[in-house]
Amino acid sequence: MRAVLALSILSASIVAILPARAQATGADAAVLATEAVSPAAIGRLAERLARLEEDGLDPRWYNIPGAELAASDPARYRAETMRAAQAAMQDLLLGRVAQIRGRVDLRRDPASVRLAAWVNDLSTASEPADVIDRAAVLPADARALKAELARYRALAAAGGWPRITGDRVRTLEPGATDPVRVPQLRARLAFVDPAVMQGASATSPVYDAQLQAAARAFQEQEGLEADGRVGSITWTALNQSVEDKISQLRVALDMRRGAPAPAAERRIEVNIPHFRLHLLEGDRVVRDMAVIVGRRDRQTPMLNVRMTSVQFNPQWGVPERNAREDLLPRLQRNPAAVQSAGFRLYQRVEGEVVEVDPSTVDFSAYNRNNFPYYIRQDAGERNALGRIKFVMPNGDDIYMHDTPDRHLFTRGQRAFSSGCIRLERPMELLSEALSGTTGWDRTRVDQVLASRRTASTPIARSIPVRLHYTTTIVEGGRVIMRQDIYGLDADYARAMERAPAQRVAAAEGGAQRGTALR
Template identity: 70%
Template sequence: MRYMYGMRAVLALPFLAFATLALPASGLVGPAQAQAVAAAASDAAVHRLAERLSRLAEDGLDPRWYAVPAADLAAADPARFRAETLRAAQAALTDLLLGRAGPIRGRVDLRRDTAAVPLGAWMAELASASDPATVIDRAADLPPDARALKAELARLRALAAAGGWPRISGNTRGTLEPGTMDAARVPQLRARLASIDPGLVEGPAANNPLYDDRLLAAVRLYQAAEGLEPDGRVGPITWDVLNTPIESRINQLRVALDMRRAQPAQPTERRIEVNIPHFRLHLLEGQRVVQDMAVIVGRRDRQTPMLNVRLTSVTFNPSWGAPERNAREDLLPRFRRDPAAMQAAGYRLFQRIDGEVVQVDATQVDFSNYNRNHFPYFVRQDAGDRNALGRMRFNMPNNDDIFMHDTPDRHLFSRGQRAFSSGCIRLERPMELLSEALSGTAGWDRARADRVLAGRATTGATLARSIPVRLHYTTTIVEGGRVVMRTDIYGLDADYARAMERGTPQRIASAEGGNARGAAAR
């Protein structure tokens, strides 16, 4: 993958009138250089271009990044106004086509194919167009779903300008149950959800402290729209989503637009894509969705990493060697509470003594002597129905020891937000994925897999065709023309928005290749 990014200085374009345009060291265009700029666009068209650049916020960009000249410069120095407007347009057009943000550490899921963008041709059109603002318009609408995302961005910006949505104060760690009275939180909840049902805040209803049926209906609609469990119970997760600042949602839309710029063509091969913040797995054949299932992903403090890997094998009836962190932080408290129950659940305690690994009877250990910083044992769980990995593990070699697996905790799939694991991906319907994964593997079919699982012995199967797996982080998607947003659970959209603020090393356009090559210092 090759990344090439936006610029702020003028592009060196050896075509049309820009062939004679040279910038002084200051980066500003003087009168002499301005005279060399072609007059393809009328003064009115240049004014329209400047006005369009001043509205780059509607495309998720910040006009301040491009030093768009003030309108009063046109009267004081028309040539300079023209040159600086065109220079700002070139920089903005580059970011609109290639994306504003550069590579971000750990974000191997981000994809751009800037080599496929004919940047030189776009720049030539911008230079020669009688109405260059229309070139900016077309570039801004290129990303997939751009119009739907921009419409939602405009809606939220207008809402923010009107004051945004109210923040709910008080006890947002406790759960508000339907049918209860709460003079502090219920009126605030009514005000927050008034956009769903204006009647919640009309007349005497505004200060009604009863969590009644009408408010319950609005809460359920809100929870469903946000991907939460629509049970009407307003607990910490729902409170957190309700109190997400509108500015954060605006930034998520800006990020969604930029992530889609210079997006490569979708692969045609069979593949698995796991969208972390949406908690969904899709098995795809080209654009066709073969399977769609819920998944459980890593908690905020144990995030699932973004990966591009391949599913190569399956392990049936796996045992589980608990990672050190899991043993210290998760299993030690359970051993301390009831070591006999842990052994009954198949957990085995081991210790290295004189170079040998020996099993230790957990019921004879005084666990009060140990804590998360001192626990000289390691833990393995036997294969079985209560094993943390369930009945099967899908192996995809990587340096983070991440895999997909079954789970005995089936009840968690009914939750809306499903960030519960220590980083691995738990599958809602592993048997369905298994059937697809084993397709074409000689000697293996669903019947044999069922027999192996019933036999309880740990067995492996290498897939005849490995399957590409992409773990990606996309909070904002468009389904049927509707924008669907999910919580930025790991803060990666916030990181991306900061990368957009920083920008990226500039690139110089090549007339021969039509692409951006070589770095220019900022």
């Protein structure tokens, strides 16, 4: 089916460009369209297709004919090579993965690609391999990502780096002596700083200053706390294989294919694995701040929503899961401490919700599967939502908010929340959100916050908010990779392995609209 669909697109384009006498169908049409291309150029095209790994694709996906067919059946070799090229070019232009359930952050704009024009170029170019080369670098950042992919493939071909097999839970402290883990760490960090394997200390079991410097450089590269203390998070990052890095880069390339141009309007984008929020206008970054996102077991969902209002001094209606899993153990240990933090306990009695005095409840009688109470936290300094809540209506009850836990923003890995987005500098975002909203200035904001009363206001201009998952970015030509904290890159890589449906586009007219046949 894949070959037939690919051939149908190629044939449709051929019909549009060949004289009437040559408007054949099927393999005959493919041969006629490329009969002016020299056999040597077809051979170079096949060689280029055999190198699709440099573009993050697998040549085995495209049934590239072997060189022996060129000698035994030149016409068939020509047709099958062009058929494989057309299928590969569609993946290079539109992305191999059309969509994944739950990934509303994935964006494709097939109309902007003009697939039929590319098919025509491939069919008529004297060097069709050049057309594949142009398609391969069309997405944003493609050259930088391809160069990084080539670097990691070279490392893989050389055997990659060694794995840490020692204790990966206990923290290795600066100055410590460890005859098992220090040599392993030294061998691994030699890929960051080869000097650690030179000199008198190269075989030392002491976690010395030179090795600490290499560890800090690695931590900084990975977006971790660069303190030289090697704990479980750093051990995990050290043990990420070269093959995992290659997989991330292949995903990064594919995710960018067929992507729409950046919107011109003011918008917010939160990159989950990079723990960053950007307020953008076109390509210009207006605000940039750290965020805290959902834990691995309470993941922040991908969303395309709009911020519509702001709430000051919010109360927190504790979600049932948080109440059962987080607050119940605290209530069992010290109910008075929970109460002093502003938490109130409620229960439904004869259809009415009434407040319950925590001191009258035997919390040891309850567990996470049996807890008949509702919990709300009053507004105040210790409220989990801080002083400001940014409302963006959605079915997952996700919002952005302030937090009293400011110390967590110093951490490199910031997946600590139950799904909502905690903001490093909420007052800066508030200033942007209220821009143009009549009657609201900093003086009034300060008055409302000081009152400690809960109040809300709609904002004059709602702001698009996109929560997306992009582990690999390019800044200033430098590729920056972060951990696949939710495993979504791994899911995407598996989707790439599955044969995708072809996008069928009409060959007539200008911009084309692709349709995924799934």
